[in-house]
Amino acid sequence: MNTSEPVATQSYDPPVSDALAAFMAQGWDRRLIKPARADVADFAARRRERIAALFPGKRLVIPAGGPPRRSGDQSHRFRPESDHLWLTGMGEPHSIVVVDASLPAGAVLLRLDGERRDTDEFWRSRTRGEFWNGRRLPHAVVEYMTGIPCQDLDDADAFLTSDVIVLRGVSAPLDRAVAASSADAELARALSDLRLVKDSFEIAELTQAIEITMRGFNDVVAEWSLVRAHGERWIEGTFERRARLEGNGVGYASIAAAGSHATTLHWIDNSGSVHDGQLVLMDMGVEANSLYTADITRTIPANGVFSDAQRAVYEIVERAQDAGMAAVRPGAKFRAFHHAATQVLAHGLSDLGLLPCSVDEALDPQSQVYRRWTLCGTGHMLGLDVHDCGSASFDVYPEGELSAGNVLTVEPGLYFQEDDLLVPPELRGVGVRIEDDLVVTVTGSVNLSAALPRTVSDIENWFASSRSS
Numbered sequence: 001m002n003t004s005e006p007v008a009t010q011s012y013d014p015p016v017s018d019a020l021a022a023f024m025a026q027g028w029d030r031r032l033i034k035p036a037r038a039d040v041a042d043f044a045a046r047r048r049e050r051i052a053a054l055f056p057g058k059r060l061v062i063p064a065g066g067p068p069r070r071s072g073d074q075s076h077r078f079r080p081e082s083d084h085l086w087l088t089g090m091g092e093p094h095s096i097v098v099v100d101a102s103l104p105a106g107a108v109l110l111r112l113d114g115e116r117r118d119t120d121e122f123w124r125s126r127t128r129g130e131f132w133n134g135r136r137l138p139h140a141v142v143e144y145m146t147g148i149p150c151q152d153l154d155d156a157d158a159f160l161t162s163d164v165i166v167l168r169g170v171s172a173p174l175d176r177a178v179a180a181s182s183a184d185a186e187l188a189r190a191l192s193d194l195r196l197v198k199d200s201f202e203i204a205e206l207t208q209a210i211e212i213t214m215r216g217f218n219d220v221v222a223e224w225s226l227v228r229a230h231g232e233r234w235i236e237g238t239f240e241r242r243a244r245l246e247g248n249g250v251g252y253a254s255i256a257a258a259g260s261h262a263t264t265l266h267w268i269d270n271s272g273s274v275h276d277g278q279l280v281l282m283d284m285g286v287e288a289n290s291l292y293t294a295d296i297t298r299t300i301p302a303n304g305v306f307s308d309a310q311r312a313v314y315e316i317v318e319r320a321q322d323a324g325m326a327a328v329r330p331g332a333k334f335r336a337f338h339h340a341a342t343q344v345l346a347h348g349l350s351d352l353g354l355l356p357c358s359v360d361e362a363l364d365p366q367s368q369v370y371r372r373w374t375l376c377g378t379g380h381m382l383g384l385d386v387h388d389c390g391s392a393s394f395d396v397y398p399e400g401e402l403s404a405g406n407v408l409t410v411e412p413g414l415y416f417q418e419d420d421l422l423v424p425p426e427l428r429g430v431g432v433r434i435e436d437d438l439v440v441t442v443t444g445s446v447n448l449s450a451a452l453p454r455t456v457s458d459i460e461n462w463f464a465s466s467r468s469s
């Protein structure tokens with residue numbers, strides 16, 4: 001059935017000849033309508049060239065993964081694997097990027113195309129259907145955005161030849177489809193090694209994530225009377241509202257830890273109340289829409305003023321962080337800032353009369369007894385993942401040297417468990433951590449989160465001014 005009708009020309013329009021009509025009907029290609037090329041596209045292209053150069057003649061396969069199962073038939077919101085995002089600037093569920101210099105554009109993006117209506121998948125599939133999960137971009141649009149040719153995910157087998165190297169542990173179907181190789185771990189390591197040094201796009205995105213995070217902390221302090229009324233849950237909810245408003249969400253599970261909860265390093269229940277006399281430790285970071293995350297910790301008194309004992313502990317940690325941050329510069333060993341900070345912590349613990357031996361004895365690698373109260377390292381790389389580049393070579397990170405473009409946290413802490421008989425009662429259940437995010441520059445470093453109140457007086461003023469306003 002032909003449902004088309006001749007188009008009536010308005011009487012005042014010029015008549016249309018058959019030749020014009022035929023001429024107008026040819027010579028178009030809708031794919032030439034170019035959406036904006038993503039800002040990250042050129043950076044991602046260079047990243048693909050760099051990883052390809054490390055594996056000459058090889059085919060590298062890096063999946064984005066899919067939404068993780070929560071319970072029953074429910075999934076968590078999808079968040080792509082960082083290596084995939086870093087190489088493509090895209091992060092669609094189930095997508096796979098193949099990097100191979102022998103391919104026409106050096107890479108191909110295997111993905112679910114948009115607008116398919118030739119099967120009933122679009123309205124029936126809970127996992128892939130557009131009517132369940134939202135419209136997908138057509139291949140042509142993604143090609144313009146990324147500069148990477150796109151192919152249907154259903155045609156992936158043609159690209160998964162026998163000797164490919166796969167980023168494992170991200171996509172179970174892909175892991176099953178391709179035999180494991182000893183080179184797989186090398187690929188994960190090489191990607192982490194390359195991601196250690198951030199390009200200008202990444203520094204800008206991290207800076208934005210940190211700025212949003214600082215606004216989130218300010219939101220929490222501005223609502224402190226509600227925190228007092230409702231406890232840790234109000235901290236989590238208030239911060240995460242800011243994270244969703246201006247970013248993708250939080251970059252890791254927020255830690256809102258009042259009183260002795262702060263001595264649990266990863267307290268993420270955030271279900272406790274907040275009482276006068278407690279310190280409240282908040283370790284929270286916004287993940288920007290580009291999926292770069294901040295990671296900041298502040299420890300503040302519930303009633304806005306430090307007690308003498310709390311101030312003594314806090315100022316030890318503050319001095320340790322000062323020493324740590326001062327040791328962050330290009331050419332320094334990665335571990336140097338940790339050693340600088342722990343020196344101060346050990347001296348502080350000695351000054352508090354807690355060490356069972358001299359400071360030198362405690363710092364001896366054969367002893368390290370001060371770690372009863374410091375528990376963990378002093379910082380880590382930061383980027384698309386909060387603990388970034390976790391697969392990097394041991395001799396590059398953590399045994400390597402810092403270089404310009406590294407972004408890392410400096411976060412010393414002291415943690416006195418509530419059942420610790422070796423500390424005086426007034427310190428039991430006190431946990432203090434201070435964490436800022438630094439970028440290594442060619443001459444030293446810049447604290448990107450320096451605008452957030454940090455010293456004892458800054459924090460007490462922060463409270464006083466937020467209450468009066």
Ligand SMILES: [Mn+2]
Pocket residue numbers: 295380409411435
């Ligand atoms: Mn951290």
